[in-house]
Amino acid sequence: MNKSVEKKGYVLIGKIVGVHGMKGTNKFRSYAESLSVFNPGRSLLIRDSRSRQTSIEIIWVKPHTKTPLILFKGVIDRDQAEALIGAELFIPETELPELDEDIYYWFELIGLEVYTTEEEYLGRIASIMATGSNDVYVVSNKKKEVLIPALESVVVEINLEHKRMRVNLPEGLI
Secondary structure, three states: OOOEOOOOOEEEEEEEEEEEOOOOEEEEEEOOOOHHHOOOOOEEEEEOOOOOEEEEEEEEEEOOOOOOEEEEOOOOOHHHHHHOOOOEEEEEHHHOOOOOOOOOOHHHHOOOEEEEOOOOEEEEEEEEEEOOOOEEEEEEOOOOEEEEEOOOOOEEEEEOOOOEEEEOOOOOOO
C-alpha cells in the first residue's frame, strides 16, 4: 500500500477507476497486496473527488482482468456507480493484518528520511515501486532522485519511531 490519508488512522487501500455493466458494479485499483482486505460486509471510508467522506459497505469483490470489480450496498445502477469514479477507499489502520517482524506496509515507509551508513542524507522515500524480484524505494531530495533496492544487504535499519532508514549502498548506485 502506497499512500495514507490525511485523516489520521486511516489507510488508502484503493481507488474507483470505472464502471462495469449496468447494475452498479465498479472497477477499482487496489493498493492492497491481496483482495482479502475487501471482504464482503466490510465497511470502508470512501472519499469522493470533492473530499466528502462517508461509509460504504461491500457486497462483493471479484477479480476481473486487470482491474477487480466491486459492488457496494445501495449502488444499484450505472449512474450511481459512475458517480463514484475517482473516489478513494480507506480502512482504519487498526484493521490491517498484523505483519511479521521486519515487514512493513508501504504507507509506513513513505516519507522516511534515508541516510547512508556514513550518515550522508539522501532524501525521503517519495514512493515505492514493485518489481519482479524486490521493491525499489524512490528516494528524492531537492537535487536528485535515487532508486534504492529493498534488499536486506542494502537496507541496514528501519526506525519508524524516528522516521529514518539507513542504507549501505552498493558502489556506483548514486
